[in-house]
């Protein structure tokens with residue numbers, strides 16, 4: 001007796017791909033989805049003139065359904081070169097949102113005797129049954145190599161039936177595509193045990209022990225190969241008739257079906273039943289009366305209820321990092337967690353600028369799940385913990401090596417709460433380009449940063465210096481309330497009237513106080529804007545900076561600008577890029593406000609358009625973050641770009657140490673706010689200066705020697721120097737003292753420490 005293998009119990013349908021009425025199999029697939037089936041499958045008989053081509057049908061059905069998983073039952077593998085099959089599978093999996101499963105066979109089976117002859121007749125290879133199984137095994141190897149997540153190396157394979165000489169890997173599928181093998185040939189069953197994720201067979205009531213015998217062979221082969229047999233899902237095609245009275249196996253009322261199928265679950269470990277039928281009434285009755293009752297009966301009969309999530313294979317478990325209790329993850333997080341061996345790992349391990357190799361990425365979707373994730377993190381206090389929203393952190397280490405990443409990217413809703421008050425609720429995982437797009441139809445905008453890919457969570461807990469700063473202030477100036485999960489797992493709301501101390505701290509030092517799960521902002525009415533990009537002669541960098549700074553300070557608040565400079569390049573003129581937004585739709589006003597900027601140096605190129613804020617922010621890529629390494633930067637705030645500062649900046653630029661030098665304008669409306677109103681208190685600064693270099697010590701030395709004396713305070717979002725002075729520059733003494741007191745109250749054990757950790761004030765008394 002093999003017993004249960006502990007897989008979630010799933011149900012599918014097996015539909016004939018008739019071509020006489022091609023809409024019929026599609027309609028049956030859609031009906032299967034509506035009825036709650038997990039899977040729809042179609043037979044693959046390439047020599048059957050009455051059938052549609054199965055792969056084409058799968059692709060079509062993928063486009064006509066939303067949720068249900070799809071597979072052939074089973075694919076005649078010798079007709080499909082495996083490298084091409086892998087590309088097709090990955091492509092369809094991507095297009096369907098991770099819903100393709102691969103069920104492969106030799107073409108020959110009890111259901112399709114003579115299949116190998118049919119393959120040969122269709123121009124496929126001439127194979128004896130034994131060789132056909134060997135060829136299938138090689139196909140599995142090739143498909144796996146091609147689908148192997150995150151390995152861009154060319155694929156080489158030397159087999160008897162298949163060879164690859166450096167084939168370029170195909171697209172990365174959306175999910176780990178399981179490979180199930182179909183058939184009952186003992187050689188095939190051993191192959192299942194050695195390599196497959198599942199075994200698919202058809203139940204013959206005349207030979208009821210065939211499933212058990214097959215399982216025995218598979219389990220033995222799996223153990224010999226060092227695998228745990230429970231990694232292998234057992235899938236069974238079944239057919240029967242619903243009648244009022246019990247007349248035989250799967251021939252009677254629904255209760256009788258449940259009785260017949262239950263031993264197959266409890267004793268033979270079947271995890272998926274696939275109902276062979278093209279009859280809608282049978283499909284409906286099975287879905288409504290058999291499937292749920294069988295689930296309940298199995299949970300009652302088994303020592304423990306069947307899990308709701310899939311078990312991880314030995315190969316995935318082998319890549320686990322030490323010190324993480326992977327198997328103790330709460331069910332709420334387990335099915336969406338990503339580990340180093342998972343297909344999604346290469347998509348979630350790194351940030352936009354930072355490479356990472358975390359041991360576990362948790363992806364909660366609700367505040368309660370965030371609380372679960374934080375409880376798990378508290379039990380792993382010895383490991384680094386990254387909190388990630390949009391993954392654009394420069395200061396924060398929202399990815400790490402071997403630690404835990406709590407990724408709230410899917411908490412990304414954008415909802416208008418009160419149109420009259422322009423009150424909008426935004427999830428931390430939304431990106432600023434999404435926010436701008438969502439607000440544009442209302443004629444609104446929320447001042448953010450300059451890059452649309454940045455996440456709301458990291459920026460709106462720090463400050464938010466962007467293209468509307470001088471007119472509309474910082475992003476945090478628009479915050480009216482936040483909801484966050486605190487270090488101890490409590491869910492809190494903070495505003496001017498609820499937990500006002502916490503609300504004060506979140507606006508500038510939010511990363512230290514919790515995981516924000518929702519922000520409520522009052523946004524501005526913003527119509528069309530003027531958007532300018534100038535390429536200016538930077539041959540005199542000090543003069544250029546001084547003149548640009550003066551022009552920006554003299555400009556009306558409508559105008560916000562930034563300048564980017566780099567090191568001199570041999571044989572090329574020095575060029576600075578100046579960008580500016582003018583919050584006005586009037587061409588004359590735009591030109592009048594831009595002209596003084598354009599005049600600060602001779603120009604090489606200029607472009608001015610009247611456009612929308614959303615268009616300017618539509619500059620983000622949707623590709624997963626793939627960064628390597630660590631950014632190296634220094635940053636600071638300054639009131640005026642004095643000639644002395646500008647001369648020092650010019651020396652920094654010619655040193656060869658800095659490859660990207662960026663000054664953003666602040667000032668204007670930012671100065672209207674009381675410096676004590678929130679944790680970000682540098683209200684007098686008109687400019688924010690950042691330099692990126694390739695060498696930590698050389699950048700620090702030059703920055704400290706040349707620029708530091710001109711700067712007053714810093715905006716931590718662009719800082720990567722971890723020396724403690726940076727914290728005291730970011731927060732003046734009174735602000736830092738208050739933050740340390742609050743840190744003791746809200747995060748006394750320093751759970752949130754990946755982004756310039758504030759040490760709790762151990763001297764102060766704690767207020768509960």
Ligand SMILES: Cc1cc2nc3c(=O)[nH]c(=O)nc-3n(C[C@H](O)[C@H](O)[C@H](O)COP(=O)(O)OP(=O)(O)OC[C@H]3O[C@@H](n4cnc5c(N)ncnc54)[C@H](O)[C@@H]3O)c2cc1C
Pocket residue numbers: 351352353386387388389390391392393394395396397398408428448449450451453454455456457458459461462463464465466510511512514515516517717718754755
């Ligand atoms: C290309 C680029 C352009 C930028 N331009 C601007 C700009 O114009 N103006 C500006 O002000 N900034 C700008 N930034 C800096 C940016 O604001 C910060 O890097 C910000 O932290 C990124 O937020 P994120 O959610 O994308 O990053 P993440 O990497 O997800 O998070 C960064 C840090 O923020 C904290 N954090 C994230 N989510 C939460 C949460 N939900 N609750 C509490 N803490 C959280 C964590 O400590 C984390 O380490 C830019 C960054 C980049 C890479």
